[in-house]
Amino acid sequence: MAALAIRDTDVGRVLALSGRLDANTIRDVWRDARRALAESSGRPVVVDAAAVDYCDGAGIALIVDLLRIGRREKRDVEVANLKPAFVALLNQFDVGVLDHDLDPEPKRRPAVEEIGAITAGVWHDIREQVEFVGETVAALGYAVRHPSTVRWRDVWVICERVGADALPIVALISFLLGVILAFQSAIPMKKFGAEIFVADLIGLAMLRELGPLMTAILLAGRSGAAFAAEIGTMKVNQEVDALTTMGLDPVRFLVTTRVIAALLMTPLLTLFADLVSLLGGALTLQSFSIPFITFVHEVEGIVDFSDFMAGFVKSFIFAILIAGIGCLRGLQTSAGASSVGDAATRAVVSGIILLVVVDGVFAVVYFFLDI
Amino acid sequence: MGPAVPSTPPPEAAPGDDAAAAPIIRVEGLTAGYDDFVLLKDVSFDVRPGEVFVILGGSGCGKSTLLKHMIGLYEPMAGHVFIDGDDIVTSEGDARKSILRKIGVMYQSGALFGSMTLLENVRLPLEEYTELDNEAIDLIGRMKLELVGLEQFTGHLPAAISGGMQKRAAIARAMALDPMILFLDEPSAGLDPITSASLDALIRRLAENLGVTFVIVTHELASIFAIADRVIMLDKRKKGIIAEGDPRVLRDTSEDPWVRQFFHREPDAVAA
Numbered sequence: 001m002a003a004l005a006i007r008d009t010d011v012g013r014v015l016a017l018s019g020r021l022d023a024n025t026i027r028d029v030w031r032d033a034r035r036a037l038a039e040s041s042g043r044p045v046v047v048d049a050a051a052v053d054y055c056d057g058a059g060i061a062l063i064v065d066l067l068r069i070g071r072r073e074k075r076d077v078e079v080a081n082l083k084p085a086f087v088a089l090l091n092q093f094d095v096g097v098l099d100h101d102l103d104p105e106p107k108r109r110p111a112v113e114e115i116g117a118i119t120a121g122v123w124h125d126i127r128e129q130v131e132f133v134g135e136t137v138a139a140l141g142y143a144v145r146h147p148s149t150v151r152w153r154d155v156w157v158i159c160e161r162v163g164a165d166a167l168p169i170v171a172l173i174s175f176l177l178g179v180i181l182a183f184q185s186a187i188p189m190k191k192f193g194a195e196i197f198v199a200d201l202i203g204l205a206m207l208r209e210l211g212p213l214m215t216a217i218l219l220a221g222r223s224g225a226a227f228a229a230e231i232g233t234m235k236v237n238q239e240v241d242a243l244t245t246m247g248l249d250p251v252r253f254l255v256t257t258r259v260i261a262a263l264l265m266t267p268l269l270t271l272f273a274d275l276v277s278l279l280g281g282a283l284t285l286q287s288f289s290i291p292f293i294t295f296v297h298e299v300e301g302i303v304d305f306s307d308f309m310a311g312f313v314k315s316f317i318f319a320i321l322i323a324g325i326g327c328l329r330g331l332q333t334s335a336g337a338s339s340v341g342d343a344a345t346r347a348v349v350s351g352i353i354l355l356v357v358v359d360g361v362f363a364v365v366y367f368f369l370d371i
Numbered sequence: 372m373g374p375a376v377p378s379t380p381p382p383e384a385a386p387g388d389d390a391a392a393a394p395i396i397r398v399e400g401l402t403a404g405y406d407d408f409v410l411l412k413d414v415s416f417d418v419r420p421g422e423v424f425v426i427l428g429g430s431g432c433g434k435s436t437l438l439k440h441m442i443g444l445y446e447p448m449a450g451h452v453f454i455d456g457d458d459i460v461t462s463e464g465d466a467r468k469s470i471l472r473k474i475g476v477m478y479q480s481g482a483l484f485g486s487m488t489l490l491e492n493v494r495l496p497l498e499e500y501t502e503l504d505n506e507a508i509d510l511i512g513r514m515k516l517e518l519v520g521l522e523q524f525t526g527h528l529p530a531a532i533s534g535g536m537q538k539r540a541a542i543a544r545a546m547a548l549d550p551m552i553l554f555l556d557e558p559s560a561g562l563d564p565i566t567s568a569s570l571d572a573l574i575r576r577l578a579e580n581l582g583v584t585f586v587i588v589t590h591e592l593a594s595i596f597a598i599a600d601r602v603i604m605l606d607k608r609k610k611g612i613i614a615e616g617d618p619r620v621l622r623d624t625s626e627d628p629w630v631r632q633f634f635h636r637e638p639d640a641v642a643a
Contacts, residue, residue, distance in 0.1 A: 023501045023511075023548060030507055056549040057581075058503070061511040068510075088580055097522055098513055335530035336485035 002029045002059075006036045012044030012076070013037075015066070018051030021059025030062050037069055037077070045070065050081035060089045067095045132251075132328045136259060136320075139252045143260065154257040155264075162223045163265030167272065170218055174273040177214060178202060178280025186288050195288045199298035202281035207303055211274040212311045213359055216318035219266060220351035224326035227258050228347035231330025232340040240331065255327040259320060266319035267312060274311070310371050314362050318355055325351045394453075395420040395552060395584050396441065401450035403433065403440050409448065410436055412610040416603050420551075423578050423585040423598050425618070428605035429633070434588045435479070435556055437605065441586065442476055442554055443467065455551060472500065475545030479557045481537035483529040489516060489540045490525040496547040515543040519573060535566035539573065546577070553577075555587045559594045571597040592636065596622075604630055 002025040005016040015033055019025070037045055047066055052059070063079055070077025082090065109117065143150045186198045231254055234240050243250050282295040329347040333339050394417035404410040410433040418424045426434050439445045441452050443459040452459045454470050462470055483492050493512040497503065503511070516522050519539040521532075529537050538558055545553055558574070559567040571594050577583055578598075589595060595602060595618050602621065604614040606629060614621050614630045622634035631637075 023497070023503065027502050027504070027507075030503070057514065057546070058501070058507075058511055058549065061507065061514055064514065065507065065510050092580060093514055093517055097517060098510065336528065338486040 002026050004029045004032050004036070006032075012046060013040040014046045014048050016048040016051065017062075018053075020054040021052055021062060022054065022056045023058035026058055026062050030065070033062065033066060034069070037066060037075075040075075042075065044076035045078075047077065047079045048081055049079060049083070049086070052083065052086065055083075055086045055089065057089075060086070060093070063090060064093055064095055064098060068099050071095055071099055128332070129325075129328065132331075133324065135251045136255055136324055136327075139249070139256045140259060142252065143256050149252075150260065151253070151257055155261050158258055158261035159265055161226070162219065162261050163269060166219065166222055166265075166269060169222065170215060170269050170273050171276050173214060173218060174206075174211070174276040175280040177210060178206065178277035178282075179284045181205065181210075181277075182281040182284035186285065190288065195285070196290060196294070196298060198285060198288075199281065199290070199295045200302040202278060203299035203303040204307060206277045206281075207274050207308050207311045209311065209359070211277060212270045212314045212318060213355065215270045215273045215315065216266065216322060216355050217352055219262070219269070219318075220322045220326075220355060221348050223262065224322045224347045224351045225344040227323060227326030228329040228333075228343040229340055231327055232333035232343040235331065235333040236335060236337070236340060250331065251327075254331075255324070258327055259323040262319040262323035263316060266322070267315040270312065270315040274308075306371055310362075310366055314359065317358060317362075321354050321358060322351055325354060393420075393456075394418055395455055396586065397451075397453040398437075398441065399451045399453070401437070401440060401452065402448040403436055403445065403450075404448060409610060410607070411605070414450070414605075414611050416612060416615065418552075418584060418586060419601075420584055421578065421582050422600040423574065423587065425595055425599040425602040426586065426588045426605065427590050427595060427602055427633075429590065429607065432605040432607040433610075434590070434605060438554055438556055438586070438588045442474060443471065472548060473551045475548070475550035475553045477538065477541040477545045477553065477555045477558060479560060481529065481534075481541040483537055483541055483544065485529055488526050488528055489521060489532070489543070492529070492540060493544045493547050496544070500548055512547070515546055516540070518546070518577070519543045520569075533566075535562045535570065538562070538570060542573070542577075546581075546583070549581070550583065552584045552586060555585065555589075557589055558587060559589060559591045564593070567591065567594060568597070570594075574598050592634065604633065 002017070002019045002021050005018070007014040007016065013036065015036055017029065017033075021029070033047075045066075047063060049055075049063070055063075063082070067077055067079065069075070079090070181202055182198055185201055186195045189195045189198055231240070234254070240250050240254070243253055278299065282292050285295055286292065326347045329343045329350070332346075333343040396418035398417075399415050401414045402409060402412050403414075414437065426437055428434050436445065440447050441454075441459075443452070443462075447460060450460070455473055457466065457470050459467070459470050483489070484495070487495070490509070490512050493515050494508050497508045497511055501508070513522060513525060516525055519542055521536060521540055521543065524532055524536065524540075529540065532540070542553070542555070542558075545555075555574070558570055562570065574585055574587070575598055578585055585598075587594075587598070599618050601616060602614075602618045603612045604621070605611065606613040613627055614625055618634070621630055625631055625634070
């Protein structure tokens with residue numbers, strides 16, 4: 001065990017350390033030694049290490065700390081009788097270097113400068129997004145003109161991951177959405193004997209708005225994040241650099257395949273979500289004495305082809321947004337494992353924001369086009 | 372039980388010069404491999420306290436596999452690894468923990484935590500295993516980084532420093548709890564000759580000043596001659612040790628054609 005004895009002499013205070021100084025034994029000794037040094041009223045202090053049997057890095061740190069405090073407070077602190085083997089350990093360290101403060105507080109920028117920097121950052125991000133959209137469109141155009149250059153094997157694999165693998169979650173969410181929507185609207189409507197119109201509500205809401213939007217949000221969370229993490233890891237592992245130095249355009253190689261896969265799968269998943277949510281609504285309305293066939297006739301009567309297309313067309317644009325933003329965030333990954341996580345988070349957040357904004361734009365356009 | 376403290380004070384005699392001293396590591400009849408494939412068969416050797424012990428051999432001979440068995444990452448098909456008298460293979464729970472606290476490991480890539488600064492990386496084992504206060508942990512962490520020449524980079528993230536610096540920081544982290552034994556996996560791989568030589572000098576200095584036992588996996592000849600007290604050479608054809616001893620003696624006197632070929636950097640007949 002480590003121990004500390006404090007003696008006051010005519011010439012000053014003696015802190016006599018003894019025993020085994022290691023990381024497990026010195027906690028109390030360290031605290032007491034600091035206190036004894038602070039209470040020595042400016043008199044010289046001698047750290048007597050004659051009775052120290054063993055001293056590892058932590059023990060040396062204790063001695064360095066006492067010397068450091070002495071230096072900082074311009075006090076006379078010295079170490080005496082330290083065994084030569086331990087002196088060799090102590091001599092490896094420069095107390096002056098260790099006395100410097102670590103990482104001084106970064107200077108805060110004035111508010112105006114801060115706002116300017118944030119604005120510049122946002123502007124830079126928008127510019128990158130616009131540039132990326134341009135590059136992606138150009139790459140897609142090239143793929144259309146030269147379909148043989150597309151890595152179709154990759155496309156099918158990504159299609160499976162984006163589409164087939166997402167079926168269970170899309171089915172579950174859409175079904176529950178249909179059930180909840182039907183149930184929540186049927187209860188108040190029943191008061192007016194108008195529960196049959198719940199079928200109209202579900203038909204229009206799901207096909208025009210909620211089907212495409214919910215599917216897209218699910219895909220943004222699932223596939224957009226996956227694209228960002230996948231490409232981000234490739235960036236960290238310098239695989240993207242390898243593509244570039246091989247003369248392969250990362251956008252054409254990595255982004256085109258993912259955008260094509262999303263373009264193929266998102267509309268199909270939207271169609272699937274529409275049907276499953278209608279099924280959920282129909283089953284719920286059974287409990288309100290509305291038979292399945294009545295539900296179908298009601299939906300057929302209110303929802304026409306333009307309503308279906310209004311939602312279906314959006315799913316193509318949503319597909320480009322989800323895949324594009326996921327790939328962009330992946331390509332923007334800097335270095336380190338945490339930046340891959342940041343890329344995935346940013347892909348989901350900015351993907352969902354863009355989806356909602358674009359959906360709003362569609363609503364306005366459809367209104368003016370009377371669709 | 373103190374965390375990771377050498378059982379003996381830093382030596383005043385040359386490290387590893389006492390062949391009769393009780394081994395700090397004893398590998399007994401170790402057979403290792405993957406699934407049904409045996410890579411190492413019935414390998415036995417000792418490591419003496421305070422020596423710089425190097426495991427060498429050609430690519431794919433099982434150097435890193437052996438190291439991973441010695442630190443308890445992999446379970447062997449047969450055999451035992453005794454660290455300071457305790458078998459890491461059969462140990463579990465607290466017994467395993469107390470063995471692990473006697474060792475520090477530097478992985479080939481450094482394996483620093485990317486989201487933490489260098490100081491935070493070094494502080495982590497101290498925070499987890501000791502009850503020292505924040506200021507004391509900070510000072511010990513800074514001292515470990517000063518020991519490897521990185522005092523000025525305490526606040527840097529691993530991604531912001533060079534590969535050589537990352538390896539040095541990884542050594543500082545491995546030393547945080549003053550382990551008895553440091554295992555280094557390919558410390559000089561991918562480094563320029565100057566950085567590599569600096570790292571070799573650091574290893575020698577730590578072995579001599581702190582009395583730490585080093586077990587190092589490498590096939591860098593310059594490093595082997597600069598740092599090793601003793602080596603074992605593995606061979607994938609024999610699935611075991613084909614030479615053991617002072618690398619300079621092996622280079623000059625070994626009769627084994629493969630050992631001579633290795634130390635004299637001679638190509639295979641097919642490649643020649």
